[in-house]
Amino acid sequence: MTTMPTTFLKSLNWKKVLLWTGVIFLVLFCLAPLLWQVLTSLKTNDAIAKLPTVYFPNSQQLTLDHYLILGGKFLRYMLNSAFVSFTSTLICLAVGAPAAYTLARLKIPGEQIILACVLVVSLFPYVLLFLGLLELVKFFGLGNNYLSLIIPYTAINLPLTILVLRSFFQQLPKDLEDSARIDGYNTLQMLLQIVLPMTIPALVTTGILAFIFAWNEFIFALTFITRDTLQTIPIAISKIGGASAFEIPYGPIAAATILGTLPLVILVLIFQQRIVQGITAGAVKG
Amino acid sequence: MAQLKLQNLRKQFAPNVVPVKDISLTVDDGEFLTLLGPSGCGKSTLLRLIAGLEQPTAGQVVVGENNLTHIPPGDRNMAMVFQSYALYPHMTVAANIATSLKIRKTPPGEIQQRVHTVADTLGLSHLLDRKPGQLSGGQRQRVALARALVRNPEVFLLDEPLSNLDALLREQVREELKELFEKQNKPVVYVTHDQTEAMTLSSQVAVLLDGLIQQLDPPSRIYTHPANKFVAGFVGSPQMNLLALECQGDRAILGDFSLPLPSFSPQPSGIDIGIRPEDLSLATEDDKITVQGSVSLVEHFGRELLVSVKIKGSHHTLRILINPDLQWEKEDIKLAVNPHRIHWFDEKTGDRLNP
Ligand SMILES: Nc1ncnc2c1ncn2[C@@H]1O[C@H](COP(=O)(O)OP(=O)(O)OP(=O)(O)O)[C@@H](O)[C@H]1O
Ligand SMILES: [Mg+2]
Numbered sequence: 001m002t003t004m005p006t007t008f009l010k011s012l013n014w015k016k017v018l019l020w021t022g023v024i025f026l027v028l029f030c031l032a033p034l035l036w037q038v039l040t041s042l043k044t045n046d047a048i049a050k051l052p053t054v055y056f057p058n059s060q061q062l063t064l065d066h067y068l069i070l071g072g073k074f075l076r077y078m079l080n081s082a083f084v085s086f087t088s089t090l091i092c093l094a095v096g097a098p099a100a101y102t103l104a105r106l107k108i109p110g111e112q113i114i115l116a117c118v119l120v121v122s123l124f125p126y127v128l129l130f131l132g133l134l135e136l137v138k139f140f141g142l143g144n145n146y147l148s149l150i151i152p153y154t155a156i157n158l159p160l161t162i163l164v165l166r167s168f169f170q171q172l173p174k175d176l177e178d179s180a181r182i183d184g185y186n187t188l189q190m191l192l193q194i195v196l197p198m199t200i201p202a203l204v205t206t207g208i209l210a211f212i213f214a215w216n217e218f219i220f221a222l223t224f225i226t227r228d229t230l231q232t233i234p235i236a237i238s239k240i241g242g243a244s245a246f247e248i249p250y251g252p253i254a255a256a257t258i259l260g261t262l263p264l265v266i267l268v269l270i271f272q273q274r275i276v277q278g279i280t281a282g283a284v285k286g
Numbered sequence: 287m288a289q290l291k292l293q294n295l296r297k298q299f300a301p302n303v304v305p306v307k308d309i310s311l312t313v314d315d316g317e318f319l320t321l322l323g324p325s326g327c328g329k330s331t332l333l334r335l336i337a338g339l340e341q342p343t344a345g346q347v348v349v350g351e352n353n354l355t356h357i358p359p360g361d362r363n364m365a366m367v368f369q370s371y372a373l374y375p376h377m378t379v380a381a382n383i384a385t386s387l388k389i390r391k392t393p394p395g396e397i398q399q400r401v402h403t404v405a406d407t408l409g410l411s412h413l414l415d416r417k418p419g420q421l422s423g424g425q426r427q428r429v430a431l432a433r434a435l436v437r438n439p440e441v442f443l444l445d446e447p448l449s450n451l452d453a454l455l456r457e458q459v460r461e462e463l464k465e466l467f468e469k470q471n472k473p474v475v476y477v478t479h480d481q482t483e484a485m486t487l488s489s490q491v492a493v494l495l496d497g498l499i500q501q502l503d504p505p506s507r508i509y510t511h512p513a514n515k516f517v518a519g520f521v522g523s524p525q526m527n528l529l530a531l532e533c534q535g536d537r538a539i540l541g542d543f544s545l546p547l548p549s550f551s552p553q554p555s556g557i558d559i560g561i562r563p564e565d566l567s568l569a570t571e572d573d574k575i576t577v578q579g580s581v582s583l584v585e586h587f588g589r590e591l592l593v594s595v596k597i598k599g600s601h602h603t604l605r606i607l608i609n610p611d612l613q614w615e616k617e618d619i620k621l622a623v624n625p626h627r628i629h630w631f632d633e634k635t636g637d638r639l640n641p
Binding site: 173175176178179180181182183184185186189194197198 | 334337338339358359360361362364365366368369370372374375376385386389390433
């Protein structure tokens, strides 16, 4: 009699052990490079170079120097990145949301063709565009101007934004809009006061994707901006150099990477509640 | 005095999608008109035409003296309750009820007062600060009703407002609805595919099929005098027995038996008849018109038994409601047919023949 529950418990524990081993392994697998960067950014140069590798530095091997030598200039790069990313994301949403709504709700002739075009554009490897874009940037005299980044970033993010938002609008119950019209809302009021509040989760999700792309983009940022004070984080990190050509400054690079990633992490953490939350719950009988 | 009047309404979505073909009807103040019909017969489309959510291809919507056909829905002073309730999920119950008044620039004091009056009537006062997501299905349904009532509109439109409630609650809300709208004394157009709702609530029922009104009558008449075969089969539960019979002289042949035809001229060669299961009974000595057969199926139908009888000498089956206390023989059951309760329909058009 008593063996039954114990064997049961055992098998349960085994499952749990397996589960947690799996979880820990997966998390380690995903986070290891990041953790390694964190570790490197906190170790002294000696500790970084030391063999065998120092996994658990003692107090003498720890330092904040790598962060401190990045200095005020790095803040400038962060602000550049933030400005470019925010602006392009906002424009992208402001243009993409109405387009997506139109494609979802109104019967436009050639709707399928428009959608196909949007899809094709989003499939095109954007890196191939940059020589052509460079000519355009030169032509319009946009070199060394935030606009030379904001405009391409917006354009590249638009297709995905439109596709995602369109499918979101399509599953919004149409009754809500009808109800609003009967209540006497005009079209603009309806969009702003009824549709927009319900769209926030989708806007946040696509917004974050667009933001991450803009924040991490390298080729355009490298090509279109040469003036130091206008450069963005990825470029700044790539330009961190050592005292000599043979020395790779692992510490400062790691520190810069960590600092550069931090805003993204914070952003996602702030908004993840919003992303998960299904704000339409309760609109219609569930 | 506002009268809702539809004149030859037609809605065509595509060359062969015409959910509303040609519908004319009037609904007076205090009248409760139900649009009844199977799924896809164009009930919702008709309601949306009245509300102005769709523009008719032809025809007019008139309220009182005003032709509203080209007036946008917001300016029609009609309130609509949706099947899905369509409550704004990001607003509280109070805000949901108040929006239409706010948009019409009603003074805040009056809004407050009207919202509270309606909330009291519907027992929503303690829920005013909640969001729709935190309400039960029945409560949401009430909020949707409150939103319509608070406007004090000229016309009420309801699209299957009870179909998302469970059976018990539906019955209870049905009674409340009836009381509530009797007090409003406004034209009410109510869409449902549930015949019980149609029968209990309405003063007039319009049975729709394929975008046309099959019959427009008070509920009792719909039941006792169905205008055609479709209405006869659609209204009533258990369903009416509908049989296609051949005629010989002045009698319709049902297997080894025959039923006397009323005096039709010319005498038809074939005819469709309808008999409700409750209009059949077990035959006694005195009954003149009887048929015999064997029982093929017995179902429990509430208080009574629904017995399917295969008529001797034919492939037809008649279903009959029998009191379970009565005795009958399974192999040879004898049924009496009340000739005054037989509905006769034209074989081809399906139209009612007897008055
Ligand atoms: N916007 C539209 N475009 C094209 N066809 C439509 C549109 N709206 C409705 N229809 C068609 O019109 C017909 C009637 O639809 P409707 O919604 O009026 O049916 P209903 O009687 O309300 O059915 P149910 O009881 O299922 O609600 C359907 O065949 C539907 O496909
Ligand atoms: Mg419908």
